[in-house]
Amino acid sequence: MFRRTVIGKHRTTSSISTVRPVHTQPHPPHLSLLADKCNSMHQLQQIHAQMLVTATFHDNFAASRLLSFSALSINGDVIYASKLFNTIQQPNMFMWNTLIRGFAISPNYPHEAMLLYVKMRRIGVTPGKHTFPFLLKACFNLRSAGSCKQVHSHVVKVGFDLDFHVVNSLIRTYCGSSGLVFARQVFDEMPDRNVNVWTTIVCGYAQNDCAQEALALFNRMVGEGFEPSGPSLSSVLSACAQSGCLDMGEKIHRYIVEKGFETEVILGTALVNMYAKNGAILLARHCFDNMPEKNIITWNVMISGLAVHGHAKEAIELFQELEKCHHVKPNDSTFVGVLSACCHAGMLDFGRKIFNSMRDVNGIEPKIQHYGCMVDLLGRGGMVLEAEELINRMPWQADLKILGALLSACGSYGNIEVAERVVKKMLVLEPDNHGVYVVLSNMYADAGRWDDVSRLREVMKDGSLKKTPGWSAGGDKD
Structure with a gap:
């Protein structure tokens, strides 16, 4: 697919009627511009094929548009982008940066960004100032302070250690990789700072549970005449939310x-x-009530906040208020918050109605989080068989969290038959966890089935099973 099509020689013809003047030759379609309008990899592959057939793929602009979509688009494919890149004879800096960025932001391949950078340096390509922020994004996603240090040394060698954008990325990456000391060193050695650098170091301290230091830095920033902008204040508030810095x-x-x-x-x-x-x-x-304008994220934050902190009735009432709002529509995150509220309030019938309305009324396909909320809600309401049936109808394999919620419900309502089936599924996912045996053994004991209790104890002893940290055999009851 990535091999350029060999175009054979055309026969010359003596027919003058077949010869067009140069200025009337049909121009090839602007395929590179079509790449910007793609909605899927299938469309992009069609454009790629046409470029190969018409021998226009050698044009760097055209190739870069294909590369940008496949590497960076939510509907792209970074592996396809990598194959595309390997067919380009002399990729320019934009192309190198695009693929590094694509790998850096991908959930599964940030390490490939580092390897691509090494390859780039080995063949003598000098990185530009945009290369390092993308590379540091990969370090951030890898949570690797060691990798950040290596990139930092290259930043100094190339001479970008005073560039605001690069320094900002360095501080952010160190802060997110347990390297707060190194982040502060970079910050302190910066002879000149802008408001973005200040904001990043303040956020870094807040996110690392150093509220007092973060507050002192914020006061210092303001004292030195740096007035935070709305976006920078939003970033600091987000850090306060994550770290509990009320x-x-x-x-x-x-x-x-x-x-x-x-x-x-x-x-x-x-x-x-x-x-x-x-x-x-x-x-x-x-704050919510006094906002002149709200988007769906605002509504979701408030609904989820009410649900999580025990105000389930208010969360549901707010959702019903949202349903009357014509310019803002609920999304999948909204329904996670509402279903969580139903779980806390034990509103089984209303929860069923909300879950069914997702697809039927709002056109939103339920995700695994919504199924998890419903299994929890049904389990708490004693509808163990219905919860099991819902799991069996899921388009995905149930994870340990969902199965654990069902097993907990089985324990609460003494449904041994369902519990035995759930335990088998959980052991497929996590064979060495004996927590599931403990729950089942307790259920056997409550039912007076002492032979089964002894059998499970022997299984646990012979298998040298161990409890998996972080999993509660009793389930989370609230």
């Missing part, structure tokens, strides 16, 4: 009010999320 979040909120920042959608949503994640539901709701 005090710092409140400080940021006061700063927003004092400076007269307009709480537009992004900043307002960040405030709601920060308060909700920290359990300050009343403050979150106050």
Whole structure:
């Protein structure tokens, strides 16, 4: 597929009627521009084939458009992009950077970005300033401070250690790779800083549970005359939400009010999320109610916050309010929040109605998270067989979390028959976990089936099974 088509020599013809003047020759279609409009790899492959047939793939612009879609698009294929790249005789810097970026952001291949960079250096290609942020994104996704150090040394050698964008990426990567000390060293050695660099180091400290240091840096940033923008404040609030820094979040909120920042959608949503994640539901709701404009993310944050912190009735009422809103429509994340609220409130019938409405009313295909919520809801309501049937109808294989919820329900309601089937499935996924045997053994004991209890104990002893950390045999009851 990636081999250029050999175009044979055309026969010359004496017929003058077949000869066109040069200026009337039909131009080849703008295939490279069509690549930007692709919606699938199938469409891209058709364009690629046409480029090979018409011998236009040698054009770097055309090749780069194919490469960009396959490497970076949500509907692309980074492995196909890699094969494409290998057919290009002299890839330019844009192409190298595109493929490095594609590997870096892919969930399964960030290490390939590092290998591609090594290959680039071995053949003598000098990286540009855009190369390092993409490469550092790969280090961030690998959570590798060691890789970050190696890239850092190359940054210094090439001379980009004073570039704001590169330094910002270095600090972010160190902070996300247990290298906070190195991040601070990079920050301190920077002779000149901009607001983005300040924001990144503040977020790094907040995300590493160093709230006091983060707050001190924020105060220092403001004291040195750097006025945070709305997006930078949103980033800091997001860090506060992740790390539980309520005090710092409140400080940021006061700063927003004092400076007269307009709480537009992004900043307002960040405030709601920060308060909700920290359990300050009343403050979150106050911010939510006072926002002049909300998007679906804002609604989802508030609904989930209410559900998680025991305000299931309010979460469901807010969802019903959203349904009346004409300019914002619920998405799949909305239904995770609502179904979670139903679980906490034990609203089985309403939960069934919501789950069925996803596909029938809203045209949203349920994902495994929605099935997990429904299995949990059915299990808590004692509908063990219905929960098992739902699992069997899932288009995916059930994971340990969903099966564990069903096993917990079996234990609560004494359904040994279903429990035995669930245990078999769980042992296929995790053969060395004896937690499932403990639950089943306890159920046998409650039913007075002592022979089965003895049998399971022998199985556990002979198999030298061990409990898997992080899995609760009793299940999460709330």
